[in-house]
Amino acid sequence: MLRRWCALSLLIASVLQPVSALEVTEAKIQHVQTMPQFVAHIETLKPYYDHSDFQSLEILLDQLPALTQEVARSQLIQYASEVRQFNSARIAWLTIQAERQSPFTITEQGDGYTVQRMAFFYSNQANGLLREWKKELISQHATVQLEQGQLTLSEWLKGDLEQQQKRSQVIVRAIPQLSDSAIDVLVEQFHSDPQLIWLPDNSILAALAAYSDDSKLYDLLWRRRTDQYSLAEIQRLSSTPASDFVVSQLIAATSNPSLKEPAYRALTSFNPLPEMAKSFLQIQLGDQIERSLITPYLMKQGHDHWLQQLLAISTDPDLIAHIKEILPTGQIPPITHK
Incomplete structure (x- = not known):
């Protein structure tokens, strides 16, 4: 497989015309993306991501010319966003990609102005995936605590408004996965904890009322x-x-x-x-x-x-x-x- 990638590198390098250092055009990026050989071979990289074999993946990527490598990294991170299944190895690799700064820029010219921007934004996309992973961890931890009866909503939702809203959505997403006994515990908290009156919105209350069919929760929802x-x-x-x-x-x-x-x-x-x-x-x-x-x-x-x-x-x-x-x-x- 390494031999095939070396051949592909030579092929793409022979097609691309020399460009000034670090500068590229949208057309040249599109050319690399649509080359039949590249399209076919990028599929051979995906199984390395699937099996979390990032040592071999990096070796293969390093065989490519710089621009082709950047296109490949961009497409691999797009593939990661479609798979959306994380483990420690994938998170470690995505963290490296999030910190990586692509050397390529694109110069855009308009009426009396010239703007230079990054050619690739996969580091931002990798950062977005890492944020989603962190949200999943928080959600999983909250779900475990809810099932064990160890999460007090009024305490867990403390913080500024942004944190309260983010954590409220974690609970809303967790509610459909909870057992009946865990739902009952949450309902009882709304019945007995006056601090929950100060929730920033009705997201948790509405979701919990819908799943519990508790008339007292609905009464509270309609009065808020x-x-x-x-x-x-x-x-x-x-x-x-x-x-x-x-x-x-x-x-x-x-x-x-x-x-x-x-x-x-x-x-x-x-x-x-x-x-x-x-x-x-x-x-x-x-x-x-x-x-x-x-x-x-x-x-x-x-x-x-x-x-x-x-x-x-x-x-x-x-x-x-x-x-x-x-x-x-x-x-x-x-x-x-x-």
Whole structure:
């Protein structure tokens, strides 16, 4: 294999024209990347990464001309980002690549200016992979602690806002992997630890409520300040079967002024409308402000037939007038209310 790579080096070196030291063009890089011989042979390097044989990999890379070697390193790190499985040898090699500074630059000329930039950014990509690996380590450690009942959320989430948000996402990612007993421990912490009121967002609370179906957690979620996570949970609930539990949570969410409209929209999205939702919405339609919020969603979701039924049985003159106003003329039954 080394002999084949030496032959490839000579071939590429003979094709490339001499360039000034350390400077290269995008076209020349593209030329190396698309050479059939290079494309075929770069595949022979990947198994060395797969088997973490980096001593042999570096020997093979060193056989290449400088520019071709840089292209190969760039593509290998791209391959590493696709594999996304780390061990100590791979992390050690990626650390070296992250610290490596490519000697090649590209000069860009514009209208009255010249800019010189790096030709390869694989060191940045390697750094990104290392950051992802560190996140995975933290997540794995947190998961183990959660399973063992040794992680106290309010303590673990201490720090500045950025750290709190990063660690919150670690917990959110861990929740689907946890056992029922570990979920129960987390739920109990929200019930008993007042420090968790000060969480920076609703990410953990929404994820935990969804996995535990704990009504007290939902009650806390709906009472907290609305954010993308509480809104997303309303949307998720609306996409699940309309059980009494789901409908009751959406009804409870309407008590939060910031969640009222999305909760109404979610309730009216069920087709057919669950009886519990009908009963609640019928009561709400008795209020002038509430019905102005609800009826547009009922019409949009195709529940005009139910509005016709309400028109036939209602004794509320304001509601009757409102329904007649929004229903098409042909859908208003010829009923006279006394």
